[in-house]
Amino acid sequence: MAETVFSATERALENQRIGPLQIRVAAICTLVQMCDGYDVNSIGVSVPSLTHAWNLPGPAFTQAFLWSSIGIMIGALSAGPIGDRLGRKPLLLASLTIFGLASLGSAFVGSLGMMTIMRFFTGLGIGGAFPGAATLTGDYAPHRRRALMIMVSFTGAPIGGFLCGQLAAVLLPTFGWPSIFVIGGIFPLALVVVMALWLPESPRFLAAKGNLSPHQAALLRRLDITPGRTAAAGLDLAQGNPVKMLFGKGYGLQTVLLWVIFFCSLMNLFLFVYWLPEVLHLTGMTPPEAARATSYRELGAIAAVLYLGVLIDRFGPERALAANYAAGILFIAAIALFAMPYLLLAVVIFFSGLTIIGSQTGANAACGKLYPARMRTSGLGWALGIGRLGGIAAPVLGGYLLSTGLPPRQIFLSACLFAMIAAVATGLLALRGVHAQPLADHSAA
Numbered sequence: 001m002a003e004t005v006f007s008a009t010e011r012a013l014e015n016q017r018i019g020p021l022q023i024r025v026a027a028i029c030t031l032v033q034m035c036d037g038y039d040v041n042s043i044g045v046s047v048p049s050l051t052h053a054w055n056l057p058g059p060a061f062t063q064a065f066l067w068s069s070i071g072i073m074i075g076a077l078s079a080g081p082i083g084d085r086l087g088r089k090p091l092l093l094a095s096l097t098i099f100g101l102a103s104l105g106s107a108f109v110g111s112l113g114m115m116t117i118m119r120f121f122t123g124l125g126i127g128g129a130f131p132g133a134a135t136l137t138g139d140y141a142p143h144r145r146r147a148l149m150i151m152v153s154f155t156g157a158p159i160g161g162f163l164c165g166q167l168a169a170v171l172l173p174t175f176g177w178p179s180i181f182v183i184g185g186i187f188p189l190a191l192v193v194v195m196a197l198w199l200p201e202s203p204r205f206l207a208a209k210g211n212l213s214p215h216q217a218a219l220l221r222r223l224d225i226t227p228g229r230t231a232a233a234g235l236d237l238a239q240g241n242p243v244k245m246l247f248g249k250g251y252g253l254q255t256v257l258l259w260v261i262f263f264c265s266l267m268n269l270f271l272f273v274y275w276l277p278e279v280l281h282l283t284g285m286t287p288p289e290a291a292r293a294t295s296y297r298e299l300g301a302i303a304a305v306l307y308l309g310v311l312i313d314r315f316g317p318e319r320a321l322a323a324n325y326a327a328g329i330l331f332i333a334a335i336a337l338f339a340m341p342y343l344l345l346a347v348v349i350f351f352s353g354l355t356i357i358g359s360q361t362g363a364n365a366a367c368g369k370l371y372p373a374r375m376r377t378s379g380l381g382w383a384l385g386i387g388r389l390g391g392i393a394a395p396v397l398g399g400y401l402l403s404t405g406l407p408p409r410q411i412f413l414s415a416c417l418f419a420m421i422a423a424v425a426t427g428l429l430a431l432r433g434v435h436a437q438p439l440a441d442h443s444a445a
Helices: 008-014 020-053 058-086 088-106 112-139 143-154 156-175 178-198 203-208 214-222 252-282 287-304 308-315 317-337 342-355 357-370 373-403 408-431
Strands: none
Touching: 008 203, 020 058, 020 088, 020 112, 020 143, 020 156, 020 178, 020 252, 020 287, 058 088, 058 112, 058 252, 058 373, 088 112, 088 178, 112 143, 112 357, 112 373, 143 156, 143 308, 143 357, 156 178, 156 287, 156 357, 203 214, 252 287, 252 317, 252 357, 252 373, 252 408, 287 342, 287 357, 308 317, 308 357, 317 342, 317 357, 317 408, 342 357, 357 373, 357 408, 373 408
């Protein structure tokens, strides 16, 4: 049963116009996602070079992939309660500082053990930044365009991954693998300064504060919200345990289905992110060639934004997103089963990114749209956190299948099953009990 909107503040936020303020928030959050996408891909494109530098087989790096995913899971699970109770901006500042320093540290390690430790802390920061950036974008987006704006901000992740692959192809022959991590550390640390100066806090948290600065009060007025006690009435903020809310008032089925979707989706995403460069290397490409070919996957993910966010806003995720997951089965199977010339392989990799990473980006946007503001960070954070169990399993599965002597490309056949499960679970979202609505304001009663 949907809750009716009575709060004037909530009405203003849910119907806000998209202007310079909203675009600035979305742009900064997109840069955050770029950092995330770059750093997630940095270890994958570095492994073909590291196998030669440290004289280790590819499957040995399973532990670095594994602990990176564990760090992301812990960060994502922690981000929800922190962001929903303490604010989005402190969460983002802390997360970017952690993973910027850890990425920079990765450039100076000399052993697999130390690399694993650095990747854990990098993952911890990435896990916190991802849901924090998405939910802050959602806070500054009108309901009618929320999925589209969140998805646009998430294009930062594949853009970062694409730049990582392209830069690796240029830098690896001359400067070696450490240069990949140096860039991955400097940019987020510089972005921390930008966020501290120009990124506003969530308008709901500002409206709930009793002593606003003149700048904060002016920001609320730009959103047609009059600062003061009346602005705080009926705000859609977490009043109890945000995680417990995910299973209350009809959200239980939606939460379980989203967790299944994110688990399968992130299993496939990380199987390709971690192992595609090494598989291409094992099938004859040099490390720079493998890095460049892998980057076309990220271009496909960027292209998904051109249509998927609009379709989710118009038709709902149960139709638009489910079809995108199902289409991915074809391109995954093509990579796994057929040897192709470079140009054709690049095209198929592009479409695999459109349907694998593009679908995950769409799932992030759908999650931000399906949950109301009071549990939005927790909803997305926990979906990403549970999904990271798939991200944890992916490097282990890929490493195991490679170690058994299976032809390298065929390790991706398992991804067809997970894409099918994600498509079915997304379709079942049509059965969810409620649609996200802000809390009703009962103060007038």
